[in-house]
Amino acid sequence: MTANYEPMWKDLGLDLAAHDMLLQVLGKGYQDIFLTQESRPQGMDYFNFVLSEVHGLRIKELVDGKKEGKKVIGSFCVFVPEEIVRAADATLVGLCTGADFATEEVEKLLPRNTCSLIKSAFGFKLGKVCPYIESADMIVGENTCDGKKKSYETLGELVPNLYVMDIPQMKSPEGRSLLKAEYAKFKQQVEQLTGITIDTARLKKGIEIVNNKRRAIHRLSQLRKADPAPISGLDALLVNQVFFYDDPIRFTDSVNKICDELEERIKAGTGAIPKGSPRILLSGCPMAVPNWKLPWIIETSGAVIVGEESCVGERGTRNLTDDSGSTLDQLMDAIVDRYFQVDCAIFTPNPDRLGHVKEMTAEYNAKGVIHYGLQFCQPYQMEAMPVESALENAGIPTLRIDTDYSMEDVEQLKTRVEAFIERIS
Ligand code: BJ8
Numbered sequence: 284m285t286a287n288y289e290p291m292w293k294d295l296g297l298d299l300a301a302h303d304m305l306l307q308v309l310g311k312g313y314q315d316i317f318l319t320q321e322s323r324p325q326g327m328d329y330f331n332f333v334l335s336e337v338h339g340l341r342i343k344e345l346v347d348g349k350k351e352g353k354k355v356i357g358s359f360c361v362f363v364p365e366e367i368v369r370a371a372d373a374t375l376v377g378l379c380t381g382a383d384f385a386t387e388e389v390e391k392l393l394p395r396n397t398c399s400l401i402k403s404a405f406g407f408k409l410g411k412v413c414p415y416i417e418s419a420d421m422i423v424g425e426n427t428c429d430g431k432k433k434s435y436e437t438l439g440e441l442v443p444n445l446y447v448m449d450i451p452q453m454k455s456p457e458g459r460s461l462l463k464a465e466y467a468k469f470k471q472q473v474e475q476l477t478g479i480t481i482d483t484a485r486l487k488k489g490i491e492i493v494n495n496k497r498r499a500i501h502r503l504s505q506l507r508k509a510d511p512a513p514i515s516g517l518d519a520l521l522v523n524q525v526f527f528y529d530d531p532i533r534f535t536d537s538v539n540k541i542c543d544e545l546e547e548r549i550k551a552g553t554g555a556i557p558k559g560s561p562r563i564l565l566s567g568c569p570m571a572v573p574n575w576k577l578p579w580i581i582e583t584s585g586a587v588i589v590g591e592e593s594c595v596g597e598r599g600t601r602n603l604t605d606d607s608g609s610t611l612d613q614l615m616d617a618i619v620d621r622y623f624q625v626d627c628a629i630f631t632p633n634p635d636r637l638g639h640v641k642e643m644t645a646e647y648n649a650k651g652v653i654h655y656g657l658q659f660c661q662p663y664q665m666e667a668m669p670v671e672s673a674l675e676n677a678g679i680p681t682l683r684i685d686t687d688y689s690m691e692d693v694e695q696l697k698t699r700v701e702a703f704i705e706r707i708s
Contacts, residue, residue: 288339291346295418298411305384305412306338309573316579320515322555324548326541327518333525337572341528342414345374349418354477357419359404360427361569361599361625362450364618367470369531370489371477376415377527378404378422381571383688385410392437398660399688400571401430408441415528416442421476423469425450427629428662446472454623454630463619470615486614490606496531499538500600506545507589508647510562511554513545516588517578518555523595524572556587561708562648566592566640566670567655568663569599574688577655580697586704589647592640593655598625628662636666637673644679651680651707653700658687680707 292302313334317323333341345355354373356363359380368375383399384406393405407413416422424435424447439445448465451458474480481489503522506513522538529537548554563586565578570593578588592598602624605617626636644652652674656664667683674681682703686692 286339288343291343292414295414296411297414297417301410302412312573312575316575317517317521320517323518324514324541324544324555326537326544329537330521330525333529337528338414342418344530345418348374354420355418357416357422359431360425361594362425362427362622363423364466364622365493366486366489366604366618367466367473367481369492370481370485371473371479373473373477377571378416379407379413380404381574384412393434396659397430398657400657401434403688405438420444421446423448427627452629452631459619459623462623466615466619483611483614486611487606490604490614492531494603494606495535496526497600497603499535500526502542503538504590504597506542506549509549511558512556512587512589513548513554515555515582517575517582520570520578520591523591561586561704562589562650563587564590564592564644564647564649564652565655566652567667568657568660569594571595576690576693577684577686577696580693580700581653584697584701584704589649590643592643597643628666633666637670640670640674641677651682651703654681654683656685658685
């Protein structure tokens with residue numbers, strides 16, 4: 284860290300000693316996992332900087348914005364429509380959910396057999412180490428999986444500003460109507476929070492900003508189809524993770540700059556990973572910062588991850604919102620249409636996801652799929668079984684991994700991943 288952010292963290296109510304410890308672990312993990320990679324694109328310097336300042340400069344920007352009246356909204360899910368938040372000049376940030384923290388305290392409030400992602404959200408709050416949750420003027424919970432849905436009842440007692448949004452569980456006309464009604468309510472809530480009435484022009488602008496961010500990520504994904512892969516899966520994952528934190532316009536520019544560089548690499552036939560390395564598609568639960576364990580194991584075992592069928596990845600970013608509508612209702616409908624295509628495993632049945640995994644495997648020329656399920660995540664762990672057998676039946680080698688945020692199983696995972704890479708090589 285270059286500047287002294289301690290007074291700011293103190294004002295936000297962080298536990299400085301615990302937070303310091305967290306930053307040290309995060310910095311060391313980043314150094315060991317990311318900075319030891321070879322042939323990284325130069326454009327990743329920006330993302331190194333963002334990560335080094337993720338609790339510093341970015342929080343300062345949010346805090347400075349708040350002094351000017353700009354609101355911060357925190358979220359745990361890609362179903363929270365950023366377009367509506369942007370339309371009211373507010374900022375949407377993903378809340379910290381990628382590492383274990385204060386586990387003992389968490390397990391006084393949640394059963395032990397709760398997934399790491401939910402436990403992490405509670406741990407960061409209870410341990411007072413997440414400046415994002417502390418700077419949020421509103422935190423949006425969503426009724427997705429049972430774990431999140433029920434844990435929000437308890438989270439509501441820990442934070443003063445929780446807003447819970449209902450989410451349908453079936454892709455039926457009734458499901459779509461529910462999502463539409465919930466997004467209309469959310470829009471009102473955002474208007475009330477910000478004091479800004481969202482009109483057609485504002486919503487169009489919000490859609491444009493978020494679509495541009497998605498377009499840049501789509502461009503990056505396209506470039507990952509090349510062999511040799513011009514960027515490692517770890518670096519591409521990091522870009523997808525920063526998607527949830529950074530200023531959207533600056534983020535879009537930075538991703539496009541990397542893409543320019545990757546295009547040059549492809550023209551020159553150079554890459555970040557040796558040509559012919561076994562190509563893997565990751566599919567399953569989202570990986571939030573600093574959950575880098577599995578990708579790190581995969582890429583230090585000689586393979587390259589070429590795509591993520593995940594909410595921190597293509598499930599979250601694919602499909603643009605149609606901005607051609609000329610009325611507020613048309614634009615709101617377009618937003619509903621776009622998000623209703625997200626094929627999260629909370630939907631039943633959820634055939635679109637299997638189709639998407641197959642499509643991605645073919646498009647990115649992946650030789651195998653590694654399905655990543657967080658322990659105690661019922662939607663994804665249950666869906667993993669039919670997904671695995673359908674992929675194997677279609678001739679796509681698949682490895683099903685269930686893990687958590689601890690490092691205890693690293694050796695065991697490494698052995699399984701290496702055997703799988705041998706199978707697809
Ligand atoms: S749209 S994937 S971001 S809900 S890992 S908490 S599902 S028990 S994160 Fe998700 Fe939205 Fe769906 Fe995407 Fe529950 Fe599973 Fe835990 Fe999970």
